[in-house]
Structures are given as structure tokens and as C-alpha cells.
Amino acid sequence: MSQYHLLTPxxxxxxxxxxxxxxxxxxxxxxxxxxxxxxxxxxxxRYLFQTRQHTLSMIGSGTYGVETAMYSLLRPGERVWVVNMxxxxxxxxxxxxxxxxxxxxxxxxxxxxxxxxEVLPVMESGPFQAVVxxxxxxxxxxxxxxxxxxxxxxxxxPACLLLVDAISTLGAIPFYFDAWQIDCAVVAAQKALMNPxxxxxxxxxxxxxxxxxxTHAADFRNLYNYALWADRLNYPYTPPVSxxxxxxxxxxxxxxxxxxxxxxxTHQASALFKAGIVQLGGEVFGHxxxxxxxxxxxxxxxxxxxxxxxxxTHRIKLSGGQxxxxxxxxxxxxxxxxxxxxxxxxxxxxxxxxxxNGKIPTNLPAEGGKS
Numbered sequence: 001m002s003q004y005h006l007l008t009p010x011x012x013x014x015x016x017x018x019x020x021x022x023x024x025x026x027x028x029x030x031x032x033x034x035x036x037x038x039x040x041x042x043x044x045x046r047y048l049f050q051t052r053q054h055t056l057s058m059i060g061s062g063t064y065g066v067e068t069a070m071y072s073l074l075r076p077g078e079r080v081w082v083v084n085m086x087x088x089x090x091x092x093x094x095x096x097x098x099x100x101x102x103x104x105x106x107x108x109x110x111x112x113x114x115x116x117x118e119v120l121p122v123m124e125s126g127p128f129q130a131v132v133x134x135x136x137x138x139x140x141x142x143x144x145x146x147x148x149x150x151x152x153x154x155x156x157x158p159a160c161l162l163l164v165d166a167i168s169t170l171g172a173i174p175f176y177f178d179a180w181q182i183d184c185a186v187v188a189a190q191k192a193l194m195n196p197x198x199x200x201x202x203x204x205x206x207x208x209x210x211x212x213x214x215t216h217a218a219d220f221r222n223l224y225n226y227a228l229w230a231d232r233l234n235y236p237y238t239p240p241v242s243x244x245x246x247x248x249x250x251x252x253x254x255x256x257x258x259x260x261x262x263x264x265x266t267h268q269a270s271a272l273f274k275a276g277i278v279q280l281g282g283e284v285f286g287h288x289x290x291x292x293x294x295x296x297x298x299x300x301x302x303x304x305x306x307x308x309x310x311x312x313t314h315r316i317k318l319s320g321g322q323x324x325x326x327x328x329x330x331x332x333x334x335x336x337x338x339x340x341x342x343x344x345x346x347x348x349x350x351x352x353x354x355x356x357n358g359k360i361p362t363n364l365p366a367e368g369g370k371s
Contacts, residue, residue: 062188
């Protein structure tokens with residue numbers, strides 16, 4: 001049977017070096033050996049986020065990570081601005097209301113993004129405790145200009161906390177936690193970090209760390225405990241040691257390759273795939289498509305038919321559209337060492353499905369999405 005290609009925007013196929021790391025013998029977490037290992041891993045995380053500030057990890061999904069950050073950093077009644085661009089950023093709006101925050105919501109049509117020019121009028125409406133942004137809305141593939149938007153926010157309200165969902169971008173496209181003055185950023189293991197789902201990695205600024213408060217009872221949502229124990233190079237609860245081994249393998253790979261090289265590889269894979277889709281008569285969805293993934297549609301075939309043919313005939317698994325885009329889009333990630341090879345493989349398969357008879361060249365022009 002031919003190889004199965006898992007190319008969805010999460011979860012992802014595991015590279016061999018991650019698989020090997022996951023099989024290492026487990027060590028006990030209350031040992032100096034674990035503290036040495038975890039301390040080095042936290043330093044690797046700092047490199048990924050491009051920060052010299054606080055990093056930590058916890059058990060959970062990306063959604064759990066963002067909700068934990070909001071729960072820990074914000075208090076009922078505080079004013080927060082949340083930008084809603086699709087399914088996942090809608091979750092942050094809903095959770096902010098569940099936390100009884102005073103929510104100012106900016107809603108964009110699916111596929112549209114917040115522009116830097118939209119920041120000033122909102123920030124002039126009054127002081128905010130925090131702004132919650134999604135770097136790339138995975139349901140649409142749309143990516144904001146985080147650098148410019150962060151600058152505009154901090155220029156108006158320097159003390160406002162900036163929380164960023166970097167779940168489908170960190171490790172794939174440029175991200176500078178310190179330089180962009182971000183206060184909290186969250187990434188999940190099953191995206192560009194090339195690992196199984198189950199762990200969340202987070203960076204916190206000094207300002208965000210100062211907002212954390214202890215609780216009187218054990219609370220798995222309270223970042224205070226995780227940050228306190230990260231200072232001790234450990235976990236407040238039993239850590240997923242094997243999953244941390246996998247993260248170490250991935251972060252070491254990204255360090256060895258150097259992030260600018262990895263970012264460029266992502267761009268090249270994304271550029272090739274997006275150009276190929278256009279050449280096939282298709283359309284890349286969204287006003288500001290990310291380099292980390294592609295949401296697209298094709299002529300003469302529904303998204304459901306395309307996804308079914310790719311999986312059943314070519315053993316290539318992509319994701320479909322969500323919410324109002326269900327049945328209208330296919331979505332593919334551009335992560336990992338084989339991203340460019342996977343882009344070519346998928347284009348050849350789509351070419352066959354559409355009956356274009358090999359019209360897709362192997363050296364497409366480098367016209368890509370937003371990085």
C-alpha cells in the first residue's frame with residue numbers, strides 16, 4: 001500500500017526524528033535529570049518565540065492554551081478587544097464573554113483580516129486591559145500583519161496586554177515576540193512543531209507574568225502554577241515526558257536549520273502550491289493568505305469530491321472548510337521538512353483528478369502568500 005500523506009493544518013505527519021524521540025525511555029520528572037532536560041527545552045522555546053522572557057509548556061490543545069491564558073491574565077469586568085475572523089477567533093470571543101469580561105468585538109467576514117489602520121479608532125474608544133489576536137485564522141488561512149498591528153496597539157496603549165494565538169504560525173513564518181512587544185503567545189504541538197497533539201507551548205512577557213495570581217486550590221487553568229514551576233525547571237503536575245521529548249527533537253531541528261531558513265522554506269512551498277492552484281484555474285481563498293497554509297477552491301469539482309478523491313485514490317489527506325465554508329474549500333498546511341515535496345505531490349494529484357493531463361510543472365513561479 002502506498003504511503004499515507006497527512007497534510008492537514010493540524011494534526012500533521014510526524015518526521016522520523018520526532019518519532020524516534022517519542023520512543024525514548026521515560027525519566028522521572030522529580031529528578032535533576034529532568035530539570036536539566038526541561039531547562040534546555042525552555043531555552044529552545046525562547047529561540048522559537050524569539051524572546052528572552054518566560055516560556056513554559058502544559059498538557060492540552062491549542063484551544064486550552066489560549067483559554068488558559070485568558071483565564072489567568074484577565075479578570076471579570078476588565079475591558080478586552082477581541083478580533084473575530086473565523087471559527088477559531090470566534091472561540092476567543094465566546095470565552096471572553098464566559099469569563100464575564102467587557103468585550104469589544106471586531107468581526108471580519110471570513111477570509112478578511114484586521115488592518116493596521118483599523119486599530120486607532122478602537123484604541124481611542126477607551127483603555128483596554130488586553131487585546132486578543134489570531135495571527136493566522138486556520139479556518140480561512142487568512143493572516144494578519146501582526147508586526148504592524150502590534151506596533152499600532154502598543155503605540156496607543158503601551159500597558160495593554162497583547163495576547164496572540166500563534167497556533168498555526170509559530171515555527172513556520174516570521175514571529176518576533178520581544179521585538180513586536182507581544183505579552184502572551186500560544187502554539188500547539190500538532191502544527192508547525194511537527195508533533196502529536198497534547199502539548200501547548202507559551203511565552204509570557206514580564207508584564208504578563210506580573211498579572212498572574214495564585215489560587216487557594218489546585219487549578220489546572222492557572223498559569224501562575226506553570227510559570228512558578230517553570231522557574232524551577234519543572235511541572236506543577238506530572239508532565240507528558242514522552243511528548244516533551246518529541247518537542248525537544250522538533251525544536252532542535254528548527255534551531256539547527258535556523259528559523260530564517262525554515263521560514264523561507266515555508267514560503268517557497270506555499271508559493272509553489274498557491275501558484276499551482278491558480279494555474280489549474282482555482283482560487284486561493286482570503287484577502288491575506290498565510291504562507292503557513294492554503295485554503296483554496298477549484299473549478300468543476302466540489303471541495304467534498306476533491307477531498308474524497310485525494311484521500312481514496314492518492315492517499316493524501318487535506319481538511320475541508322468549516323462553518324459557512326463547509327463544502328466550499330480545501331485546506332492544506334505547509335509545515336515540516338517535506339513541505340515543498342508535499343506541495344508538488346498534491347498538485348500532481350489534483351492535476352490528475354481534474355484531468356489536466358500533466359499541465360503542472362515542477363518549477364512554479366515563487367508567488368506566495370503572506371509571511
